[in-house]
Amino acid sequence: DQQVKQNSPSLSVQEGRISILNCDYTNSMFDYFLWYKKYPAEGPTFLISISSIKDKNEDGRFTVFLNKSAKHLSLHIVPSQPGDSAVYFCAASEVNRDDKIIFGKGTRLHILP
Amino acid sequence: GAGVSQSPRYKVAKRGQDVALRCDPISGHVSLFWYQQALGQGPEFLTYFQNEAQLDKSGLPSDRFFAERPEGSVSTLKIQRTQQEDSAVYLCASSQMDVPLRAGNTIYFGEGSWLTVV
Helix, strand or coil: CCCEECCCCEEEEECCCCEEEEEEECCCCEEEEEEEEECCCCCCEEEEEEECCCCEEEECCEEEEEECCCCEEEEEECCCCHHHCEEEEEEEEECCCCCCCEECCCEEEEEEC | CCCCEEECCEEEECCCCCEEEEEECCCCCCEEEEEEECCCCCCEEEEEEECCEEEECCCCCCCCEEEECCCCCCEEEEECCCCHHHCEEEEEEEECCCCCCCCCCCEEECCCEEEEEC
């Protein structure tokens, strides 16, 4: 039973436009959410995170939005650049369980020239 | 070292063979994690060490999987009597603090060890 769901396996976006990656979760005990980016043959790298006490966190071109009532979060990338082409993993951890991060299956983002 | 280093990068094992995967975390990092990533899936938690203590091994799929970190730095993940379903990328990650996330800390992943069981 997947606790973190990324229902879009892939997404293609024109360079310069906005990329929106979506993530849903089922576990109401999750209180910290993260996005990781992964290039082929490399390990995931941390991108941005958000605590459940917030509904938005911004870092440069990347913004994460959290809707707790809908158990939904999204990652916005504006403007999209060719180097953003990668697999993006949504992840979450429970209250008092920092040691265990639960990952979604990932969404492959293609930035088109 | 500059990052988390894992070896071997690629391993082909015959079914029934034992394998050992090594992880060198970033120097001084207290926390160390092992994750398993099957093809088309996200990473799945296996086990967590704080220094030499294995605080959580709830994700290890069977008693064929064993992890250790005897001196609180290098860690080894051992898989005994490998099966085809063990084929995956095994990711090691480390974190500077003993509270990995809440203090704005980050977990750094290695490039992974790709295991194929034939």
